[in-house]
Amino acid sequence: MNTHESMSSMPVAAASADVRARFITRTYMHLFGAILGFTLIEVWLFSSGAAETIARVLLSGSWLLVLGAFMIVGWLASKTAMTSTSPGMQYAALAGFVVAEAIIFVPLLYVAQSVAGGGVIENAALVTLAGFSVLTYIAHSTGKDFSFLGSILRWGGFIAIAAIVGSVFLGFQLGTWFIIAMIGFAGAAILYDTSQVLHSYPPDRHVAAALQLFSSVALLFWYVLQFFISSDD
Numbered sequence: 001m002n003t004h005e006s007m008s009s010m011p012v013a014a015a016s017a018d019v020r021a022r023f024i025t026r027t028y029m030h031l032f033g034a035i036l037g038f039t040l041i042e043v044w045l046f047s048s049g050a051a052e053t054i055a056r057v058l059l060s061g062s063w064l065l066v067l068g069a070f071m072i073v074g075w076l077a078s079k080t081a082m083t084s085t086s087p088g089m090q091y092a093a094l095a096g097f098v099v100a101e102a103i104i105f106v107p108l109l110y111v112a113q114s115v116a117g118g119g120v121i122e123n124a125a126l127v128t129l130a131g132f133s134v135l136t137y138i139a140h141s142t143g144k145d146f147s148f149l150g151s152i153l154r155w156g157g158f159i160a161i162a163a164i165v166g167s168v169f170l171g172f173q174l175g176t177w178f179i180i181a182m183i184g185f186a187g188a189a190i191l192y193d194t195s196q197v198l199h200s201y202p203p204d205r206h207v208a209a210a211l212q213l214f215s216s217v218a219l220l221f222w223y224v225l226q227f228f229i230s231s232d233d
Contacts, residue, residue, distance in 0.1 A: 013199045023203045030210035034098050035217065041102040042109060054103060055110035090207040097211055101218050108222065112229050124225040131224070132217050135187055139194035146195035149188050156185050179227045186220035 012023045045051040112120050139146065160182060193216045197209040 010202060011200050012197075012203045015203050019203050023201075023206055023209075024198075026206035027197060027209040027213070030094065030207055031213050031217075034094060034210055034214040037095070037098045038102050038105075038214075038218075041099065042105065045102070045106060046109070046113070051106050051110055055107045058104075058107045087207070090205075094207050094211045094214075098214070101214075105218075105222070108225060108229075112225055115229065120228045121225065124221060124228045127228075128217065128221040128224050131187060131220060132190060135190045136194055139191055139198065143198075144195070145199055146191045147199070149192040149195075153185070153189055153192055156188075160185065176227070176230050179223050179230060182223040183220065183227065186216060186223055189219060190216045 012020055015023070042051075045054065109121060112124075163178065190213075193212045197213065201209045
Protein backbone atom coordinates (compact mmCIF):
# COMPACT_ATOMS: atom_id res chain seq x y z
CA MET A 1 0.00 0.00 0.00
CA ASN A 2 1.43 3.38 -0.97
CA THR A 3 1.50 6.44 1.30
CA HIS A 4 -1.52 8.10 -0.35
CA GLU A 5 -3.67 4.95 0.02
CA SER A 6 -2.59 4.64 3.64
CA MET A 7 -3.53 8.25 4.34
CA SER A 8 -6.86 7.78 2.55
CA SER A 9 -7.88 4.90 4.82
CA MET A 10 -6.46 6.25 8.08
CA PRO A 11 -8.82 8.33 10.24
CA VAL A 12 -7.64 11.86 10.82
CA ALA A 13 -7.61 11.26 14.58
CA ALA A 14 -4.63 8.92 14.06
CA ALA A 15 -2.70 11.43 11.95
CA SER A 16 -0.12 13.93 13.11
CA ALA A 17 -1.12 17.23 14.73
CA ASP A 18 -0.21 19.15 11.57
CA VAL A 19 -2.37 16.90 9.39
CA ARG A 20 -5.31 17.20 11.80
CA ALA A 21 -5.00 20.98 11.94
CA ARG A 22 -4.84 21.25 8.15
CA PHE A 23 -7.84 18.93 7.78
CA ILE A 24 -9.96 20.90 10.27
CA THR A 25 -9.01 24.23 8.67
CA ARG A 26 -9.89 22.97 5.20
CA THR A 27 -13.15 21.43 6.41
CA TYR A 28 -14.43 24.63 8.02
CA MET A 29 -13.24 26.82 5.15
CA HIS A 30 -15.26 24.64 2.78
CA LEU A 31 -18.21 24.74 5.18
CA PHE A 32 -18.04 28.54 5.19
CA GLY A 33 -17.86 28.48 1.40
CA ALA A 34 -20.93 26.23 1.22
CA ILE A 35 -22.92 28.52 3.55
CA LEU A 36 -21.83 31.57 1.55
CA GLY A 37 -22.77 29.85 -1.71
CA PHE A 38 -26.18 28.91 -0.30
CA THR A 39 -26.76 32.51 0.81
CA LEU A 40 -25.76 33.98 -2.55
CA ILE A 41 -28.02 31.56 -4.44
CA GLU A 42 -30.98 32.50 -2.24
CA VAL A 43 -30.28 36.22 -2.67
CA TRP A 44 -30.17 35.77 -6.44
CA LEU A 45 -33.34 33.66 -6.54
CA PHE A 46 -35.32 36.20 -4.53
CA SER A 47 -33.90 39.30 -6.22
CA SER A 48 -34.53 37.87 -9.69
CA GLY A 49 -38.11 36.85 -8.89
CA ALA A 50 -37.41 33.18 -9.54
CA ALA A 51 -38.07 32.30 -5.89
CA GLU A 52 -41.79 33.05 -6.17
CA THR A 53 -42.14 30.73 -9.17
CA ILE A 54 -40.17 27.95 -7.46
CA ALA A 55 -42.18 28.35 -4.25
CA ARG A 56 -45.51 28.15 -6.04
CA VAL A 57 -44.46 25.07 -8.03
CA LEU A 58 -43.12 23.20 -5.01
CA LEU A 59 -46.00 24.16 -2.72
CA SER A 60 -48.60 23.16 -5.33
CA GLY A 61 -47.14 19.70 -5.85
CA SER A 62 -46.52 16.76 -3.56
CA TRP A 63 -44.23 17.97 -0.79
CA LEU A 64 -43.38 14.36 0.11
CA LEU A 65 -42.07 13.75 -3.40
CA VAL A 66 -39.94 16.88 -3.14
CA LEU A 67 -38.54 15.83 0.24
CA GLY A 68 -37.97 12.29 -1.03
CA ALA A 69 -36.05 13.56 -4.05
CA PHE A 70 -34.05 15.86 -1.81
CA MET A 71 -33.12 13.00 0.53
CA ILE A 72 -31.93 10.94 -2.44
CA VAL A 73 -29.84 13.85 -3.73
CA GLY A 74 -28.35 14.36 -0.27
CA TRP A 75 -27.48 10.67 0.08
CA LEU A 76 -25.90 10.52 -3.37
CA ALA A 77 -23.92 13.72 -2.80
CA SER A 78 -22.65 12.55 0.59
CA LYS A 79 -21.69 9.10 -0.75
CA THR A 80 -19.94 10.59 -3.79
CA ALA A 81 -17.96 13.10 -1.73
CA MET A 82 -16.95 10.43 0.77
CA THR A 83 -15.94 7.65 -1.63
CA SER A 84 -14.61 9.46 -4.68
CA THR A 85 -10.85 9.97 -4.95
CA SER A 86 -11.38 12.67 -7.57
CA PRO A 87 -11.32 16.20 -6.10
CA GLY A 88 -13.51 17.34 -8.98
CA MET A 89 -16.21 14.81 -8.13
CA GLN A 90 -16.07 15.72 -4.45
CA TYR A 91 -16.51 19.42 -5.24
CA ALA A 92 -19.30 18.63 -7.71
CA ALA A 93 -21.12 16.68 -4.99
CA LEU A 94 -20.79 19.55 -2.52
CA ALA A 95 -21.90 22.15 -5.08
CA GLY A 96 -24.85 20.00 -6.18
CA PHE A 97 -25.98 19.53 -2.59
CA VAL A 98 -25.76 23.27 -1.86
CA VAL A 99 -27.89 24.02 -4.94
CA ALA A 100 -30.42 21.35 -3.94
CA GLU A 101 -30.62 22.79 -0.41
CA ALA A 102 -31.10 26.29 -1.80
CA ILE A 103 -34.03 25.15 -3.94
CA ILE A 104 -35.71 23.12 -1.19
CA PHE A 105 -35.45 26.10 1.18
CA VAL A 106 -37.18 28.52 -1.20
CA PRO A 107 -40.79 27.78 -0.13
CA LEU A 108 -39.96 28.11 3.58
CA LEU A 109 -38.01 31.34 3.03
CA TYR A 110 -40.81 32.65 0.81
CA VAL A 111 -43.38 31.99 3.56
CA ALA A 112 -41.08 33.58 6.15
CA GLN A 113 -40.67 36.68 4.03
CA SER A 114 -44.34 36.96 3.05
CA VAL A 115 -46.08 35.98 6.28
CA ALA A 116 -43.73 36.44 9.20
CA GLY A 117 -42.31 39.79 8.13
CA GLY A 118 -38.88 41.36 8.13
CA GLY A 119 -36.08 40.21 10.34
CA VAL A 120 -37.31 36.64 10.88
CA ILE A 121 -34.89 35.06 8.42
CA GLU A 122 -31.94 37.06 9.76
CA ASN A 123 -32.82 36.23 13.38
CA ALA A 124 -33.19 32.54 12.58
CA ALA A 125 -29.84 32.57 10.78
CA LEU A 126 -28.12 34.22 13.76
CA VAL A 127 -29.63 31.72 16.22
CA THR A 128 -28.57 28.85 13.94
CA LEU A 129 -24.99 30.07 13.66
CA ALA A 130 -24.82 30.70 17.41
CA GLY A 131 -26.14 27.22 18.17
CA PHE A 132 -23.78 25.62 15.69
CA SER A 133 -20.82 27.54 17.15
CA VAL A 134 -21.63 26.46 20.71
CA LEU A 135 -22.10 22.81 19.74
CA THR A 136 -18.91 22.85 17.67
CA TYR A 137 -17.00 24.30 20.61
CA ILE A 138 -18.36 21.55 22.88
CA ALA A 139 -17.33 18.83 20.45
CA HIS A 140 -13.84 20.28 19.90
CA SER A 141 -13.08 21.31 23.49
CA THR A 142 -14.20 18.08 25.14
CA GLY A 143 -12.79 15.78 22.46
CA LYS A 144 -15.62 13.39 23.38
CA ASP A 145 -16.65 10.72 20.91
CA PHE A 146 -20.36 11.30 20.25
CA SER A 147 -20.71 8.26 17.99
CA PHE A 148 -23.22 6.81 20.51
CA LEU A 149 -25.69 9.38 19.15
CA GLY A 150 -25.74 7.56 15.80
CA SER A 151 -28.35 4.95 16.78
CA ILE A 152 -30.45 7.60 18.54
CA LEU A 153 -30.41 9.78 15.44
CA ARG A 154 -31.33 6.87 13.17
CA TRP A 155 -34.37 5.93 15.25
CA GLY A 156 -35.27 9.59 15.78
CA GLY A 157 -35.05 10.15 12.04
CA PHE A 158 -37.39 7.22 11.32
CA ILE A 159 -39.90 8.53 13.86
CA ALA A 160 -39.70 12.07 12.44
CA ILE A 161 -40.24 10.83 8.88
CA ALA A 162 -43.20 8.72 10.02
CA ALA A 163 -44.69 11.74 11.79
CA ILE A 164 -44.25 13.95 8.71
CA VAL A 165 -45.78 11.33 6.39
CA GLY A 166 -48.64 10.81 8.83
CA SER A 167 -49.32 14.53 9.03
CA VAL A 168 -49.53 14.76 5.23
CA PHE A 169 -51.88 11.80 4.76
CA LEU A 170 -53.97 12.22 7.91
CA GLY A 171 -54.11 16.00 7.78
CA PHE A 172 -53.00 16.83 11.31
CA GLN A 173 -50.59 19.58 12.34
CA LEU A 174 -47.32 18.53 13.98
CA GLY A 175 -47.18 21.73 16.02
CA THR A 176 -44.55 23.68 17.91
CA TRP A 177 -43.42 20.78 20.11
CA PHE A 178 -42.43 18.77 17.04
CA ILE A 179 -40.40 21.73 15.78
CA ILE A 180 -38.67 22.06 19.16
CA ALA A 181 -37.93 18.32 19.17
CA MET A 182 -36.43 18.58 15.68
CA ILE A 183 -34.25 21.52 16.76
CA GLY A 184 -32.90 19.23 19.47
CA PHE A 185 -32.49 16.46 16.88
CA ALA A 186 -30.51 18.81 14.62
CA GLY A 187 -28.32 19.85 17.56
CA ALA A 188 -27.56 16.20 18.29
CA ALA A 189 -26.77 15.69 14.60
CA ILE A 190 -24.24 18.53 14.73
CA LEU A 191 -22.52 16.97 17.75
CA TYR A 192 -22.49 13.56 16.06
CA ASP A 193 -21.25 14.84 12.69
CA THR A 194 -18.56 17.00 14.27
CA SER A 195 -17.39 14.02 16.30
CA GLN A 196 -17.32 11.87 13.15
CA VAL A 197 -15.32 14.52 11.35
CA LEU A 198 -12.77 14.66 14.18
CA HIS A 199 -12.48 10.91 14.76
CA SER A 200 -13.50 8.97 11.65
CA TYR A 201 -12.93 10.90 8.43
CA PRO A 202 -9.71 10.34 6.43
CA PRO A 203 -7.46 13.41 6.01
CA ASP A 204 -8.27 13.74 2.28
CA ARG A 205 -12.06 13.89 2.77
CA HIS A 206 -12.39 17.47 4.00
CA VAL A 207 -14.93 18.21 1.24
CA ALA A 208 -17.13 15.31 2.38
CA ALA A 209 -16.74 16.48 5.99
CA ALA A 210 -17.84 19.99 5.01
CA LEU A 211 -20.86 18.56 3.16
CA GLN A 212 -21.92 16.56 6.21
CA LEU A 213 -21.60 19.56 8.53
CA PHE A 214 -23.44 21.79 6.06
CA SER A 215 -26.29 19.27 5.99
CA SER A 216 -26.60 19.47 9.79
CA VAL A 217 -26.44 23.28 9.80
CA ALA A 218 -29.16 23.41 7.14
CA LEU A 219 -31.36 21.05 9.18
CA LEU A 220 -30.97 23.24 12.25
CA PHE A 221 -31.73 26.40 10.24
CA TRP A 222 -34.82 24.74 8.71
CA TYR A 223 -36.44 24.10 12.08
CA VAL A 224 -35.22 27.26 13.81
CA LEU A 225 -36.80 29.25 10.98
CA GLN A 226 -40.02 27.24 11.32
CA PHE A 227 -40.04 28.02 15.05
CA PHE A 228 -39.69 31.75 14.36
CA ILE A 229 -42.49 31.61 11.79
CA SER A 230 -44.82 29.73 14.16
CA SER A 231 -44.05 32.19 16.96
CA ASP A 232 -45.19 35.07 14.75
CA ASP A 233 -48.52 33.44 13.89
